[in-house]
Amino acid sequence: MDTPAALRVAVLGAGSWGTALAAAAARRHPTLLWARDAALAQATAHAHENQRYLPGVSLPESLGVSSDLDAALAFLQNDPTRGLIILGVPVAGLDQTFRTLAHRLPALHLADVPIVWTCKGFEESTSRLPHEIAQAVLPEGWRGGVLSGPSFAREVAQGLPVALTIASTESAVREMTIAALHGGPMRVYASADVIGVEVGGALKNVIAVACGIADGLRLGTNARAALITRGLAEITRFGQALGAQAETFSGLTGLGDLVLTATGDLSRNRRVGLEIGAGRALADILASGMTAEGVRCARAVLARARQLRVELPITEAVCAVLFDGVAPVTAVSSLLAREARHES
Incomplete structure (x- = not known):
């Protein structure tokens, strides 16, 4: 060659x-x-x-x-x-x-x-x-x-x-x-697909914070798998509303990046979630020098989704915990209390 x-x-x-x-x-x-x-x-x-x-x-x-x-x-x-x-x-x-x-x-x-x-x-x-x-x-x-x-x-x-x-x-x-x-x-x-790649890279950070919270609460690997899977559905739904191609989210910048960031030990977003799930306040976590893009952009994602009338329940729960003083256990309970529906 x-x-x-x-x-x-x-x-x-x-x-x-x-x-x-x-x-x-x-x-x-x-x-x-x-x-x-x-x-x-x-x-x-x-x-x-x-x-x-x-x-x-x-x-x-x-x-x-x-x-x-x-x-x-x-x-x-x-x-x-x-x-x-x-x-x-x-x-x-x-x-x-x-x-x-x-x-x-x-x-x-x-x-x-x-x-x-x-x-x-x-x-x-x-x-x-x-x-x-x-x-x-x-x-x-x-x-x-x-x-x-x-x-x-x-x-x-x-x-x-x-x-x-x-x-x-x-x-x-x-x-x-x-x-x-x-x-x-x-x-x-x-x-x-510029939009799809950017949306996948942005929202996977928010879902990774959610997975970290669940792991910090010791909810088990079943819960983490559910958050990753439903998180991917959330990312895809939002991305398509912005004009992205659905298939992008099954690739490297969708599923691949999500799995890495939600499970990897080097993931700052997951570490922030772990700390929150273990009982630390966000202000204390950030003051210690730990930064995560998922924290920075979660509210911006939710604001954009509301403009588009796209439902992002996991992102809403993360924002409630990070910025509205909702206890992680309460946020998890609200997700579990949602009505049953078709998966796709």
Whole structure:
């Protein structure tokens, strides 16, 4: 098989996931990781290890690291037609990141470089999905997509096997992302269902919080299986109401990501649920430094669902526990008290 032509990849955001993807890309192509924090960038470049977010994981020596955004973007100017930007920023920072790129990329003659985001969730204040934020901010003609799937950053950075999906309406974006990352232990599949991939990535976090609560209450593995299964039905119902394809939710970014996040020991969303089920208050959990996207976006999901008149009973129960002071046992009882109905 022919070796693919070299790309240049700029990964913006040096958290755990941005660092992991930068490491994967650097094993195949010239890659530069941008960190907002200058001290973090310097330390990561020196030690070939992101000691803050991925301690103990060695990064490729070929991976460049910088805190200079202009330098990170200029890194792509060598051949803009073979450049790719991957965003490792959370949903909360997406709007500002897109605004920054919308201002800087045209000036650097990089307006045609595809932008791939990796965050999972809905924007808290607006209930927008990431692609809706992009459409509102980026200039006409931009090209981009979402990279998602069942993946823990530490395992990806360690070079363990993983399968992801790149979703874009542009075949060129899908092909370039696959060229940048597919190979060795990483498989990257293509999809045109941006909405479905984004919805699966967002709602699985909320369902994972629910599964963690159930596990914290020691309700058993039967309960967890029921929450995962009915949670998938909830995700599919909501996604289709937004225009997603039903089959997307039986794939990597639906069922695959849901199972991983609802059962995996590295899942922050599940850990938050476990703590709540064990009796800790959400404020105390968050104050300890534990963050989870499911907590951030649960209310935004519920608000969007109510606009669409889509019923999301598990999401409603999670919101009741997280934000309305409802006891976890009471929320579980309310779910169990729902009327019987056909499964599908």
